[in-house]
């Protein structure tokens with residue numbers, strides 16, 4: 001074997017070693033560290049916030065969400081993420097979570113659900129689950145790769161485009177399994193925080209109705225995938241198994 005033919009192998013080994021050192025991932029299953037996850041999420045979220053209406057100045061909406069956050073965040077631990085839950089001044093009926101704990105509840109969603117604390121709490125719980133269960137960071141890792149994440153963190157080169165790509169990924173649904181898991185964790189968090197978890201049924205029903213009347217509308221990105229009945233049934237089964245009842249579910 002000529003030395004030259006070994007070069008790709010050496011390059012590969014060196015690359016792996018560098019990645020392992022940089023990411024502290026020797027043997028770990030995650031490519032990026034938690035600090036990098038949080039930093040990456042903040043960079044992407046800051047840009048998303050600037051480009052999509054900024055933070056709401058409506059005192060009632062801000063107070064509603066900060067009260068929910070104060071009760072909900074403690075029950076999501078572990079894992080320990082620095083949650084920062086904000087109201088986005090945006091008419092879409094939506095919510096979105098970024099890796100590391102930044103969450104936006106759109107003012108349109110708060111309005112659509114009549115500022116109902118139980119309903120909003122489950123939505124926030126659902127989004128927090130995408131952070132806590134690392135759906136968000138894993139998707140970015142998979143789709144954009146380590147180099148892009150590092151470029152974003154250090155604000156190099158294509159950082160604005162990468163931040164935009166992260167935000168686009170976060171606005172897509174996560175696929176059936178992750179969404180059902182987030183639904184379940186949302187119920188658990190809402191219940192543990194003292195909210196009525198059965199409000200989840202009203203939220204899912206609300207999105208289903210929206211989808212019927214405004215198909216393919218951007219406003220319903222929060223729940224765009226088909227099979228909404230699956231989620232409603234799944235939530236109902238979970239409530240039943242836990243023995244939880246409330247204003248929106250009486251077995």
Ligand SMILES: [Zn+2]
Nearest residue numbers: 126174179182
């Ligand atoms: Zn989701």
